Amino acid sequence: MSSNVAGQRTQIRQRTQAVLEKELTRARGRIRTLDSLSVLLVVALGVLGYCAAMVLLDQWLRFSEGFRQIVLGGFLAAMGAYLVWALVLPLTRRINPYYAARALEKSLPDSKNSLVNWLDLREEPLPPLVRDAVQKRAVEELQAADVEQAIPSRWPLRLFFAVVVLVALVVVLRFIWPDQFGSLVQRAFYPFTPKAVPTHTRLQLKLPIEDEMFDDATDAPILPIKVERRRPVTIAVDVAGLIPDTVWLEYTSSLIPRPVKRSLIPPDRDQGRVYWQITLQEQDIPNDGLMFRVRGGDGSTRQYQLVVEKGRPEVEDLELVLDYPAYLKRPPTQQNYGKLRAPEGTAVRLTVTADQPVKSGFLEVRVKDTTVHTISLEPDLRTPADDPRRERRLAFREPWILSRELKPKDPSFPCNYRLQIVSTEGKVGWSLDYPLEILEDTEPWAIIKQIGAEIIEPKQELVRLPLNDVAPIRGLTGDDHAVREVALRLRTVPRPGQQPQELFLFGGKSVDRGSDDKGLQQPRPFAQPPEEFQLILDLTRLTTRFAGPASKPIELQVGDRLELWLEPSDYREPQPNVGKTKPLIIELTEPLDKQDQQDKQQQAQDQQQQFDQQRKEQQERRDQQNQPMDQQQPMKGEQDPNQKEPMKGEQDPNQKQPMKGEQDPNQKQPMKGEQDPNQKQPMKGEQDPNQKQPMKGEQDPNQKQPMKGEQDPNQKQPMKGEQDPNQKQPMKGEQDPNQKQPMKGEQDPNQKQPMKGEQDP
Numbered sequence: 001m002s003s004n005v006a007g008q009r010t011q012i013r014q015r016t017q018a019v020l021e022k023e024l025t026r027a028r029g030r031i032r033t034l035d036s037l038s039v040l041l042v043v044a045l046g047v048l049g050y051c052a053a054m055v056l057l058d059q060w061l062r063f064s065e066g067f068r069q070i071v072l073g074g075f076l077a078a079m080g081a082y083l084v085w086a087l088v089l090p091l092t093r094r095i096n097p098y099y100a101a102r103a104l105e106k107s108l109p110d111s112k113n114s115l116v117n118w119l120d121l122r123e124e125p126l127p128p129l130v131r132d133a134v135q136k137r138a139v140e141e142l143q144a145a146d147v148e149q150a151i152p153s154r155w156p157l158r159l160f161f162a163v164v165v166l167v168a169l170v171v172v173l174r175f176i177w178p179d180q181f182g183s184l185v186q187r188a189f190y191p192f193t194p195k196a197v198p199t200h201t202r203l204q205l206k207l208p209i210e211d212e213m214f215d216d217a218t219d220a221p222i223l224p225i226k227v228e229r230r231r232p233v234t235i236a237v238d239v240a241g242l243i244p245d246t247v248w249l250e251y252t253s254s255l256i257p258r259p260v261k262r263s264l265i266p267p268d269r270d271q272g273r274v275y276w277q278i279t280l281q282e283q284d285i286p287n288d289g290l291m292f293r294v295r296g297g298d299g300s301t302r303q304y305q306l307v308v309e310k311g312r313p314e315v316e317d318l319e320l321v322l323d324y325p326a327y328l329k330r331p332p333t334q335q336n337y338g339k340l341r342a343p344e345g346t347a348v349r350l351t352v353t354a355d356q357p358v359k360s361g362f363l364e365v366r367v368k369d370t371t372v373h374t375i376s377l378e379p380d381l382r383t384p385a386d387d388p389r390r391e392r393r394l395a396f397r398e399p400w401i402l403s404r405e406l407k408p409k410d411p412s413f414p415c416n417y418r419l420q421i422v423s424t425e426g427k428v429g430w431s432l433d434y435p436l437e438i439l440e441d442t443e444p445w446a447i448i449k450q451i452g453a454e455i456i457e458p459k460q461e462l463v464r465l466p467l468n469d470v471a472p473i474r475g476l477t478g479d480d481h482a483v484r485e486v487a488l489r490l491r492t493v494p495r496p497g498q499q500p501q502e503l504f505l506f507g508g509k510s511v512d513r514g515s516d517d518k519g520l521q522q523p524r525p526f527a528q529p530p531e532e533f534q535l536i537l538d539l540t541r542l543t544t545r546f547a548g549p550a551s552k553p554i555e556l557q558v559g560d561r562l563e564l565w566l567e568p569s570d571y572r573e574p575q576p577n578v579g580k581t582k583p584l585i586i587e588l589t590e591p592l593d594k595q596d597q598q599d600k601q602q603q604a605q606d607q608q609q610q611f612d613q614q615r616k617e618q619q620e621r622r623d624q625q626n627q628p629m630d631q632q633q634p635m636k637g638e639q640d641p642n643q644k645e646p647m648k649g650e651q652d653p654n655q656k657q658p659m660k661g662e663q664d665p666n667q668k669q670p671m672k673g674e675q676d677p678n679q680k681q682p683m684k685g686e687q688d689p690n691q692k693q694p695m696k697g698e699q700d701p702n703q704k705q706p707m708k709g710e711q712d713p714n715q716k717q718p719m720k721g722e723q724d725p726n727q728k729q730p731m732k733g734e735q736d737p738n739q740k741q742p743m744k745g746e747q748d749p750n751q752k753q754p755m756k757g758e759q760d761p
Helices: 002-061 065-093 097-106 114-121 129-142 154-176 182-189 594-625
Strands: 202-209 222-226 235-243 247-252 260-263 276-280 290-296 304-309 315-322 332-336 340-343 347-354 358-367 368-381 391-397 417-425 428-430 436-437 445-451 462-466 472-480 483-492 500-505 529-538 563-572 584-589
Touching: 002 065, 002 154, 065 182, 097 472, 154 358, 202 290, 222 500, 235 417, 247 347, 347 358, 347 417, 436 483, 445 563, 472 483, 472 594, 483 529, 529 594
Parallel strands: 222 304, 340 436, 462 584
Antiparallel strands: 202 235, 235 276, 247 260, 247 290, 290 304, 315 332, 315 347, 347 391, 358 368, 358 417, 368 391, 417 428, 417 436, 445 472, 472 529, 483 500, 483 563, 563 584
């Protein structure tokens, strides 16, 4: 029985000891886990801190490759030493059970150090009852203790929160510098290969060649770009990343050693600009080229060198001779520039001089980048053989006639021409694009202002005239050059079932060619104002077949209608341009009696004569105002070389003679208060020959008339006590006309009034 009890006690003692050792092992495992986790969190904290610090500092200071290698080596050494000290070495050592027991006892406020005592006495030879009591007290304390509370995880949690903060900082840096973050991290953790940090603004050259985009083009090699001599060069870049407000070109040359900055034009999709661009003109590029780069924000392209190619033939001089159509009566003109603006029909003689010997070429006309016409250029054999330019000159074999077929159908399309010249070595060169504008000779226009006594409104369509009326037709006409004539056209308005018939006028005046039948207007090298015209419509002299004065008039009836319009024409050759007015309907009404009809005829003839006379005088004044363009104009103060000098005693033929009653336009008019320099001054005692002598009984026109209330300046004033010589003396018995007569009831102002107390004299 006693042996069974002893065996049970031994089993209980063993189980109790196993429980104690298990809990202590569990406590030691939690301690090791928390310590290892803390070490790893510290390492993560160090890595993130190193990353954030290097990204910030490298973005600001741009560390060199060697410095970054040293910093990374120091960081890895520190991290390795820390891991060996804080993780590797502790893992090779066993955690002291007393440390775990002490940690458990600290969590119990009334602890009696039972676990520590059990650890001290468990190997000691103790009586069973004492051993059981010590184990029992240790188990009771162990059951009362909480391992997780006894060994807390506050320090790992704090480290974890610090790691979270650094991760958030790294994420913020990633969003602040999205393009640079990856390169900065790579530079921090792998500083053994060159890695440039992308700038916030990245520039890629698109024109004159397309280059690659660099993260940092500072150390990129210089790239040469070949360009043609005397050609403008367009530089265009594509901007990515942070778009700056301004992108500028920075260039230097042998002539400009200091950098020159010029702003680029920003892109505009509406105007067809996709990139930032600028154009360097030929005068900006010296023959030995220039160096340039494009900058914007913190970015820039690599440096480029413009290398000017030599050898392509280029236009050195251009000579155009314009022979205008004969009907325009304009003298030929010569110009030394490429812009060509001339009327259709102009013959162009072109001579181009190159910068080197040339053998052939051609002129190319282009409308909206499409070639529509070409003309060959051949060596200019008209140049003298001893002229050094002979082998460098090309010209047309025959003049180039400008035709309206070369004009763009759409006026908004640009029309240009350019020259291709080929050197004797076979090199091909192109000139600039020169604007070409062919001025089309348009149709003349005319407006009917009046028919007979009726004023024609702009929207009027019907005019009523007596069956036998004679009506003048007046209006205005004009043209881009000159109007030659205005013709009257008529035809019948058919009734149902009839055909219209064209009518001819064999009386009156159906065509107006001016006062001298040489044309309403004469071609001049400048625009002319509209010209008035007048035609005579005699409804009694209309015929369907013109046979001169013997034509038989058509029989018209009241109510018949005629369609009337005018056709102005110009001087264009070989066929003139003919315009047409809006048709008017002439409705025939009751005829005039014979006397009224005769009066109308006479009145129309008188009006036509008066109109012709006025137009002739107007034309003479216009001819005097419009001097020929080819006459030499005198300088200020010089005599006109185009005027004939009169002989002594002759009248000057160059001076316009005034009409009767008009002022002489050739005489200099005196300023206010000056003496007239054109009048002959009389000798002393002579009568002024310039003054008009009054007729008997007339008032002297040479005397200044006094204002109301003023004294007459032309009358001699009498001396004191003398009789006024300007007053008329009355005859005996007559009333004095010089005295003012009193009104009825008034006192006589001519009588002397007596003083007070005196008798009336």
